[in-house]
């Protein structure tokens with residue numbers, strides 16, 4: 001049991017993960033958060049739900065993690081005054097999540113100092129809340145101008161550069177406001193939410209299997225991680241365990257997603273420091289992985305390959321050989337390219353010391369995933385909370401202390417090689433069974449489940465609440481970008497503006513994953 | 517340097533033959549005169565706008581830049597400003613929060629201009645559901661397909677469409693009506 005509190009009764013959620021859930025009164029929330037924080041724990045996710053139709057009010061859900069596992073605190077809130085105490089002073093990452101929970105559901109963190117909107121721009125009226133069950137979309141339409149009070153930096157010679165939402169490149173949209181003096185960045189403020197497309201509301205009308213497709217499109221570059229986390233949450237509620245073969249296959253797909261993304265990023269990171277050779281080379285390798293995905297699994301990015309209950313793909317003996325050969329080829333090629341990056345003075349000069357996040361700051365603000373590991377935050381769900389089949393794989397975690405672009409590059413290289421090793425191990429144990437997968441079509445009523453998977457960017461979590469008929473009452477997908485975007489604001493300080501694209505790329509965070 | 521050159525020689529040339537234009541992808545009659553198409557002179561500048569995608573379509577748009585598809589080899593390049601662009605490549609269902617930015621980008625693109633909508637979401641709202649320009653759609657947060665917001669010449673379906681399909685869409689947009 002990860003935490004103890006006299007008023008908290010926890011029950012185990014799923015066999016796949018060490019995860020528990022329990023109700024706690026609003027007055028006890030801060031004490032529990034404080035306890036987890038002081039024990040070295042972190043905040044994973046925060047969202048709300050509307051349970052007024054079931055005779056309740058609203059609920060706040062807070063997922064915390066410490067070295068023994070995950071705990072989901074369910075906090076009942078009053079129907080008329082759904083308020084709860086601010087926890088962003090304990091977990092700074094809560095700030096944007098609390099603001100988003102207000103925008104979408106109208107539950108309010110009191111005593112907080114930052115009540116600015118976050119996900120709402122001008123698409124619906126203030127005072128109306130899309131995730132309330134009685135939300136009226138037509139009546140909530142508005143053409144009100146979207147004004148947002150950015151923090152102003154004053155002083156002699158300080159000026160602002162606003163960038164976006166449409167960026168100069170093939171990038172997702174978001175707004176960045178730099179306050180600079182000369183070329184030096186004094187402050188960066190992000191404004192996101194531009195690609196908010198009502199994903200959480202969409203889930204409410206979907207069947208379980210349709211929802212799996214949508215979960216796989218919360219952030220396309222992490223489709224495997226989301227689909228797996230969603231399936232894990234559903235399987236936890238239904239109390240079913242997929243076949244061993246399906247679990248091995250999921251891990252294979254997840255590692256392939258990691259490899260493809262790392263290859264792409266390593267190419268772009270070379271490109272951003274004027275080594276276009278790096279882009280050309282890494283993207284040839286990435287393309288080969290994608291083509292193998294298309295041949296073997298029918299989709300270049302592996303969308304819809306994982307479904308609640310199992311997997312929708314098979315791998316033949318020849319298919320295994322193709323992947324083995326691909327792993328050998330990548331191992332050899334990436335070693336050569338790593339050597340070139342390591343010895344290229346121009347590349348190293350731009351990578352080293354750029355965009356630093358110190359381990360102390362990373363710990364304070366809750367940096368996670370790949371970027372966290374580059375700043376000495378040793379969290380990797382495949383290691384600490386190894387869900388099957390990772391419990392049989394002994395994943396080696398890659399961590400560094402420097403927290404600069406160079407460290408984030410090294411972590412990518414190390415994880416790429418580790419993923420190749422893992423793929424080989426998985427292939428050795430994957431037995432092709434031709435048994436048709438038992439797909440999960442419906443879930444039990446009034447259930448709650450969470451799934452968490454270490455995607456290439458960091459931990460991806462999905463929570464599912466079912467209604468009295470077993471339908472999807474509420475699905476909350478959580479991207480690690482929520483935690484990491486605020487750190488980018490710190491990483492750029494005192495760097496020069498032209499280094500922003502490089503620093504940004506070294507994090508490569510998802511916009512759509514947090515805009516929802 | 518020696519290592520780099522060695523690697524380049526060893527890698528060789530990966531570029532494949534580009535696809536042919538396909539009239540069935542065309543949404544509207546060719547709006548541009550043959551003469552103007554010739555004026556593009558085979559050199560086409562594209563501005564990509566993510567108007568609300570899940571970023572899956574962006575992955576494939578990145579891929580058309582790789583050595584296999586080598587879009588730059590066809591004289592087509594991605595530019596940083598709509599003012600330099602001949603063609604907008606738009607993805608996503610258009611989120612309401614991007615509606616204005618997309619319109620502004622369109623307005624800032626000089627005539628003659630072309631718009632290619634990439635992906636199922638851009639074609640009809642896809643998995644995120646139809647939204648309608650007047651807000652009567654299934655999703656409170658999106659305007660649905662791109663043509664609900666700006667005029668579209670060519671649509672490329674797929675989730676996400678493969679790089680060859682994207683290339684084909686672009687080539688269809690700039691090819692004259694047969």
Ligand code: SF4
Nearest residue numbers: 570572635636637675
């Ligand atoms: S078409 Fe598919 S890949 Fe493209 S934005 Fe839509 S969901 Fe994502």
